[in-house]
Structures are given as C-alpha cells and as structure tokens.
Amino acid sequence: EAGVVQSPRYKIIEKKQPVAFWCNPISGHNTLYWYLQNLGQGPELLIRYENEEAVDDSQLPKDRFSAERLKGVDSTLKIQPAELGDSAVYLCASSLGVATGQGGDEQFFGPGTRLTVL
Amino acid sequence: AQSVTQLDSQVPVFEEAPVELRCNYSSSVSVYLFWYVQYPNQGLQLLLKYLSGSTLVKGINGFEAEFNKSQTSFHLRKPSVHISDTAEYFCAVSQNRDDKIIFGKGTRLHILP
Numbered sequence: 001e002a003g004v005v006q007s008p009r010y011k012i013i014e015k016k017q018p019v020a021f022w023c024n025p026i027s028g029h030n031t032l033y034w035y036l037q038n039l040g041q042g043p044e045l046l047i048r049y050e051n052e053e054a055v056d057d058s059q060l061p062k063d064r065f066s067a068e069r070l071k072g073v074d075s076t077l078k079i080q081p082a083e084l085g086d087s088a089v090y091l092c093a094s095s096l097g098v099a100t101g102q103g104g105d106e107q108f109f110g111p112g113t114r115l116t117v118l
Numbered sequence: 119a120q121s122v123t124q125l126d127s128q129v130p131v132f133e134e135a136p137v138e139l140r141c142n143y144s145s146s147v148s149v150y151l152f153w154y155v156q157y158p159n160q161g162l163q164l165l166l167k168y169l170s171g172s173t174l175v176k177g178i179n180g181f182e183a184e185f186n187k188s189q190t191s192f193h194l195r196k197p198s199v200h201i202s203d204t205a206e207y208f209c210a211v212s213q214n215r216d217d218k219i220i221f222g223k224g225t226r227l228h229i230l231p
Contacts, residue, residue, distance in 0.1 A: 003162070040127075040207050042221030045164070056218060091161055107219065109161030110153075 002026070004110035006092050009117060012116045018080035021113045025094030032069060033076050033107060035091040042113070043091050049075065079115075087117045120145040122222035124209050129197055130228040139194040139225045141209030150160065151192040152210040152219065153183055162208060179203070201229045 005024040013019050028100050030051050035043035046065065048056040051072040060067065062111055064083070070074040093107040125140045143149060150169050154162040166177025171183040183194045192209060209222040 017199045040223065042122075042210070042223050044221070048218070068169075093161075106164055106167070109163070111159065112230060 006110035016081040021026050021077045021090050023075045023092030027095035028096030029032050031095045032075050033093040068114040082117045085116050091112050122209050124222035124225050126225050128226045133231045136196050136197050137199050139207050141192045143211045150212045153194050154208045156206040204229045
C-alpha cells in the first residue's frame with residue numbers, strides 16, 4: 001500500500017514568489033493534515049480537513065497561505081507571496097478519521113517538502 | 119492549553135546501551151500520548167501510543183514508554199540501542215475527544231560506536 005505522497009520534495013524560490021505543495025493521502029483516509037516544521041522544532045498544525053471540509057484552520061496565516069481539498073482526496077497548499085521566514089519543511093499527514101471526536105486516530109506522514117526562500 | 123516538553127534536545131548514547139528520552143506534558147483533561155520517530159529526510163512514523171489501559175506501552179523497534187499520570191510524564195525507553203535508531207524522536211499529546219496533536223520540540227538521539 002502506498003503511503004502519503006508529497007511533491008515536490010524540495011523547492012527553492014525567491015521571496016515574493018508564489019509556491020504550491022501537493023499531497024495525496026493514503027487511499028481511504030478521510031482526514032488530511034498540513035503541518036509546518038521549522039528546523040529543530042516539532043510539527044505545528046496549519047490546517048486539518050475532514051473530507052473536503054476544513055475543520056481546523058486556526059493556525060493558517062490566511063493573508064498569504066491557502067489550501068484546498070476540492071474532491072476530498074488530494075490537497076494543495078499554496079503560499080503567495082513567500083517570505084524568507086517561510087523556509088521550512090511542510091508535512092502532509094492523513095488518517096482514517098473513523099475515530100473523529102474521540103482522539104487517538106493514528107496519523108501517517110509523508111516525507112515532506114523542504115522549502116527554501118532566498 | 120496542552121503542551122509537551124522534551125527536556126533534552128540531544129541525547130548521545132553508546133551502541134547497545136540503554137536509553138531513556140524524557141517527555142512531560144500539561145493538560146487539564148485526559149490525554150492521549152504518542153511517540154513519533156523521524157529518520158533523516160523522512161516523515162514522522164508512529165512508534166507507540168497510549169490511549170487507555172496499561173500504563174506500559176510497547177511499540178515498534180523494541181521501544182516502550184510508560185504513562186505516569188501523577189508525574190505527567192511519558193518517557194520513552196529502549197534497553198539496547200542500535201546505530202539504526204539514530205533519528206529525531208517527538209513526543210506528542212492530544213486531548214481526549216479532540217484529534218489535534220501537539221508535538222514537542224524533539225530529541226535527537228545520537229548513537230555512538
């Protein structure tokens with residue numbers, strides 16, 4: 001069974017340019033997460049989807065970040081325009097979602113996209 | 119608000135020696151606790167989790183952790199480490215009935231030959 005797929009794995013852009021990351025979750029997983037991981041830190045949740053609905057986007061900087069999961073399967077995270085401080089690893093994760101509301105639902109992580117903003 | 123503290127940013131240990139990675143959490147309600155491992159240039163992989171029941175939880179790769187409610191700790195242990203255990207280890211907590219997971223800052227495990 002394929003795991004969570006993310007692309008690209010690495011991206012280098014100049015500041016003020018737009019950038020987009022793509023994530024394809026494990027087949028059958030209803031819940032999808034985007035995390036930001038700064039160097040030397042743990043992942044921080046940006047947004048969580050239940051199917052196509054964003055149920056928690058409280059940590060997403062909405063002035064420059066946007067995300068979509070139109071058909072409830074794959075998802076795209078966009079930054080426009082990118083700033084120097086956006087350099088980080090962007091992780092996508094998915095889970096079955098059957099335990100929604102009860103906690104403890106195992107999340108499976110993709111390898112991440114390492115973004116460098118020059 | 120819940121939070122996770124990993125007291126050691128780096129832990130060096132000799133190969134085949136035992137190791138303990140410390141984790142403390144704060145939460146006003148019941149919690150679920152997790153340990154994830156991140157190998158270089160890879161995503162996170164679940165090592166083990168505590169949801170309820172026995173406070174001693176066994177995970178993959180010979181790791182185990184013990185939930186201590188009175189000390190609000192969830193330390194990770196392995197009796198004998200291998201060079202392949204070199205990685206970053208993250209402790210995480212989620213509140214009961216809430217899927218949001220809060221991660222600690224991670225502990226880098228260095229295995230010395």
